[in-house]
Amino acid sequence: MSKLVSPTLRALLxxxxxxAGTFPPASLPCSAAVTNYANYRKSEHAWMLRWLVVSAAxxxxxxxxxxxxxxILSDTDDPRGAVIESKKVFAPARPTYCEVPIQTLDExxxxxxxxxxxxxxxxxxxxxxxxxxxxxxxxxxxxRLAFKATAGLHxxxxxxxPLTYETNAPRAVTHGFVNxxxxxxxxxxxxxxxxxxxxxxxxxxxxxxxxxxxRDWSLSAEQVHEARNDFAHAFGSCSFEEPVSDLRGLxxx
Numbered sequence: 001m002s003k004l005v006s007p008t009l010r011a012l013l014x015x016x017x018x019x020a021g022t023f024p025p026a027s028l029p030c031s032a033a034v035t036n037y038a039n040y041r042k043s044e045h046a047w048m049l050r051w052l053v054v055s056a057a058x059x060x061x062x063x064x065x066x067x068x069x070x071x072i073l074s075d076t077d078d079p080r081g082a083v084i085e086s087k088k089v090f091a092p093a094r095p096t097y098c099e100v101p102i103q104t105l106d107e108x109x110x111x112x113x114x115x116x117x118x119x120x121x122x123x124x125x126x127x128x129x130x131x132x133x134x135x136x137x138x139x140x141x142x143x144r145l146a147f148k149a150t151a152g153l154h155x156x157x158x159x160x161x162p163l164t165y166e167t168n169a170p171r172a173v174t175h176g177f178v179n180x181x182x183x184x185x186x187x188x189x190x191x192x193x194x195x196x197x198x199x200x201x202x203x204x205x206x207x208x209x210x211x212x213x214x215r216d217w218s219l220s221a222e223q224v225h226e227a228r229n230d231f232a233h234a235f236g237s238c239s240f241e242e243p244v245s246d247l248r249g250l251x252x253x
Contacts, residue, residue: 009208009252011224012181013048017243018071018148018236020053025122025164026238030058034066040240045253048244050234051082071097071236085150085236089113097148102136109145114233119180120152122163124172127152130198133175134183137194141187141231150236153177155246157203177235177243178206185212185219185227203250 005013019040021033028036037052051071054062059072059080072081077093084096089104089111097116098108108115117136121127140147155161157176162169175198183194197214200206207213212224219227237243247253 005253006208007210007221008212008219008224010047011221011228012178012185012208012212013247014225014228015048015050016177016181016228016234017048017240018051018053018234019049019240020150020236020238021240022054022058023236023238025166025169028238030054030061034062036240037066045244049240053085053236085116085148086113099150102139105139105143105145109143115140115145115147117147117149118151119149119175119235120163122170124163124170127172127174130175130195133180134195134198137180137184137187137232138192141184144231146231146233147184148233148235149177149180153180153235154237154239154242156243156250156252157206158199158201176200180235181228181232182206182212182214182219182224184232185224186214186217188227188231189219189223191217208252 019037021028021036022030040046040049051069052066053071056072056074059070067080068082070081071083071085072078073085075086075088083094086096086098089098089100089107091111092113096113098113099116105115152174155176156178158179160171160173162171179198179200183197187194205215211218211220
């Protein structure tokens, strides 16, 4: 039996995860990712799920009833997508997240697009340091530019984990999605010193009741909802079950 979810945690997690099952390290066949996504949409925690992330090639293999629920990786528009994720900036016909260098965020904003940050990797050396993640979040907050994250955010709180599902997989300290999205919420509401919350490894410092707390900082449910709705949209993950399982393990779900 799941516990009652507090309003602030609900605001933080609502439609937070874009399921990207075809991408590493899961690397599922498209048919399996589609089946899993359909099952997750009917699950107890469906409220945490947003779009199914697929490549433009795999979009051809997705049943038409899921068109409009897709986040499609493409450098051109695709009418089957709810959103597009691109490696370049272009004038969008629908919401588009641009994974481009931080120096081009003004161009992203001017084009009417959103930003995208890669927060992890299957290689330890490719995981961005806290300073880079903080700089990106603050740069987006300064511009009132919404963003999504991708890769590496399988776990709620920063810690060391294996980077793939293989035996003897490489291990590294990875960013936590609670760290990243609560830090973003604080940044949206004017906090500049978000490095410490991004580096936090003690899950007990995060508490959720009528307010969302990290140590001595807190936000109301309304403030968290506003930050999520207007700023820190979601993260892509090749696993939906792992984040849910970890949240349960922490006693949050």
